[in-house]
Every structure is written in structure tokens, then in C-alpha cells.
Amino acid sequence: MYSPKCIFPVLLLAAWSVAAGAAVVVSPVVVIEPDDYAEGTVLNTIVPEVTLGVTTGPGIQSPAFPVTANSDAQGFAPTGTFVFGQANVPFFNPDRRLQMQFHGEVGIVSIDFAHPDFFGTHSGVLEIYNADEVLLDTLVSAPVGTADGPLTMTLSRAEQDIAWAVAWSEGPFGRLDNLRFVPIPEPAALSLAALGLAGCVLRRSRR
Numbered sequence: 001m002y003s004p005k006c007i008f009p010v011l012l013l014a015a016w017s018v019a020a021g022a023a024v025v026v027s028p029v030v031v032i033e034p035d036d037y038a039e040g041t042v043l044n045t046i047v048p049e050v051t052l053g054v055t056t057g058p059g060i061q062s063p064a065f066p067v068t069a070n071s072d073a074q075g076f077a078p079t080g081t082f083v084f085g086q087a088n089v090p091f092f093n094p095d096r097r098l099q100m101q102f103h104g105e106v107g108i109v110s111i112d113f114a115h116p117d118f119f120g121t122h123s124g125v126l127e128i129y130n131a132d133e134v135l136l137d138t139l140v141s142a143p144v145g146t147a148d149g150p151l152t153m154t155l156s157r158a159e160q161d162i163a164w165a166v167a168w169s170e171g172p173f174g175r176l177d178n179l180r181f182v183p184i185p186e187p188a189a190l191s192l193a194a195l196g197l198a199g200c201v202l203r204r205s206r207r
């Protein structure tokens with residue numbers, strides 16, 4: 001019942017397959033899933049492609065708290081049983097936001113959101129910024145409460161110029177989980193694809 005809707009693989013294939021004749025370069029998806037780590041693991045630099053941090057207000061800020069992997073004792077993790085935590089507190093809100101600084105620009109960012117609340121519903125928010133810290137786009141999710149399942153927040157840019165992202169909940173106890181993003185293909189990978197294509201053309205012309 002509590003399974004997130006996930007359109008990410010379809011989006012990935014549509015947006016990040018770079019066709020070069022017969023050669024197709026597909027960037028690998030980078031995933032940070034708190035379930036993959038022990039309780040309390042600090043995730044700020046757990047993968048080389050992004051630095052995570054917890055900030056305390058709007059925009060791009062210096063992180064004030066570490067990002068941790070934590071079990072959700074109330075059982076509302078969008079995937080598995082662990083969610084992102086802010087210094088071992090397993091929820092986010094307007095005063096505790098998950099900031100992502102990508103090392104190299106990315107084209108798509110996706111994160112799962114849930115907000116258990118027996119008395120109301122609350123929206124998740126995902127913002128993306130370029131390298132100059134200019135806000136590119138904001139997604140405000142449908143409001144969800146205890147009776148609702150989690151949802152996936154995804155933003156993408158054809159320009160592939162996302163350098164930062166920030167996610168939080170408009171309510172007090174928003175769960176964030178299962179971060180996924182796709183770095184743009186490395187120039188070296190594209191060059192290899194181009195070389196492969198050139199080789200095919202050369203062979204064909206010699207026949």
C-alpha cells in the first residue's frame with residue numbers, strides 16, 4: 001500500500017540517452033538510499049557526485065547540521081524503513097531543509113516525500129538552482145497526510161544546468177527518502193561514443 005509512484009526510469013531513458021548513431025551513452029543514475037546505511041551514518045559526502053547538508057531557511061545556505069541515515073520508528077519511510085535525517089532527527093520542515101550541492105551539473109533530480117499527520121495534510125517542496133544560485137524551478141507537491149501514500153518529487157532541465165537542489169516539507173514532520181539524480185555524461189564518455197561512431201563511418205567508407 002505504501003509504495004511510491006516512480007516514473008524516474010522512464011524519464012531517465014527519455015532524457016538521458018544520448019543517441020550518436022548506433023552508439024548510445026546513458027549516464028548512470030546516482031542513488032542515495034538511507035536504507036543502504038547503518039543507523040546514524042553521516043551521508044554528507046557518502047558519494048562523490050554530491051555534497052549533502054541541512055540548512056535552516058530559504059535559498060542556498062551554509063549547512064548547519066549533518067545529514068544522517070535514520071530508521072523511521074513510526075513506519076512512514078517512503079521506501080524501506082530508513083529515511084534521511086537531520087542530525088539523527090528523521091524529518092524535515094521549513095526550518096530544516098535538505099540541501100544538495102552537485103559536483104558537476106545534473107539534468108534531473110528526484111526524491112521521495114511523505115508526511116504523516118493525523119490532523120491535516122502538507123506539501124513537499126523541491127527547488128533547483130543553477131551554478132550562480134539562481135532559482136530555476138520549484139515543485140510544490142500535492143498535500144499528503146497519514147492516510148496518503150508517499151509521492152515522488154522530480155524536477156528536470158533540458159539544459160542540464162542543475163547545480164543545487166533543496167528539498168523540505170511545508171509541514172513539521174516531512175519524510176525525505178531515496179534521492180536519485182543523473183549527472184550529465186562525462187565529456188570523455190561522449191568522446192568515446194563519437195570515436196566509435198567515427199570508426200563505424202570510416203570502416204563503411206572503406207568498403
Ligand SMILES: [Ca+2]
Nearest residue numbers: 079080082177
Ligand atoms: Ca528508504
